[in-house]
Amino acid sequence: MTGFTTERLGWRPWLEPLTEDELTDAHHEALVDRARAASPYFRLLARDPDVLHARTKTDQDIFYNPDGGLPRAERELAATATSRHNGCVFCASVHARFAGHYSKRPGDVRRLLDEGVDARQDARWRAIIDAAVALASTPSTLGPEHLAALRAAGLDDLAISDLVHAGAFFGWANRLMLSLGEPTHEPTQEEK
Template sequence: MSEPRQVLRHEDTPHPFAFTRAEVGWTPHLAPLAEDELTERHLDGLVDAGRAKSDYFRLLARDPEVLKARTLVDKDIFYNVAEGLPRAERELAATAASRRNGCVFCASVHSRFAAHYSKRVDDVDRLLEQGVTTELGERWDAIVAASVALTDTPNAFGEGEIARLRAAGLDDLEIADVVHGAAFFNWANRLMLSIGRPVTPAV
């Protein structure tokens, strides 16, 4: 019989006090695999060897085939930008979903990308600080609203959100990318919030 997985205790580790573009830590509720426990099967599941440094990915590597499928989907949504939505707006969709779900860690990561690729740092910061109803301009407002609808419940997303995206100038491929980015992080937020929590990094 295998030994039970260790449950980690970190009640005294401080939470981040607000949504931010700054670096935020994350700590798991269950012990991830140690780096020296990773086999070729686990490394194949990680896809990128550098992810072996991450507690999050080493925890997900306990099921390496599922992790590999998850990672390849993630990479296709956010890095395959030859057509469809620009990278900045894919990251905006992920940021909006994360802000709505209350995932401080994911919001910090993807807001940094959204700010970097769009150069609209003030708008991204306003989204983090004021929430998903803040006004960011017609196109970004439509992307955020669609992402929020998908995040609340898939049934809340429909013809009205699609019409608003079309009116803001998005074509079919771009609308699909909004859906993919928001839907993926709607799921990813819930996973991260279930198996761990954000922490304020040590100074």
């Protein structure tokens, strides 16, 4: 599959995930949300319930914690930019939809997907995208100039911390997803 999109995609694992019937109470607890049992990705990660539980709680705290910091739209923007940079079509599609929805700027998000991480953006989004991409690079190239740009764009310490968490989490999550399977044009059951 090629091309970045905001369409709902499916994901096909290269390893056999657990079936929904094989999931125990411990697996469901690790999923945090029982609806995730429909996802082959989460059923594959459920093979190690302790790690899945920690991963899911971390993800939820980064993206759903309303206690100050970076607005949800820009946390999603950081995840989208990281995913675009890393080539994770599936994650980019999910987080681009959220970034466009919460920011009410779907055209700017679309440009990021279509033209890449260097696409024209306003100063604040440029600083966020540049910092997320620098953090996702291997080795990381995040430096004082990125922090200065973020501060000039109005981000305080808590907002910068949220950006670092979102970018770092997706640097890891993209690599995990890319090593375990591939996106498909068929939406998974939980996305229908």
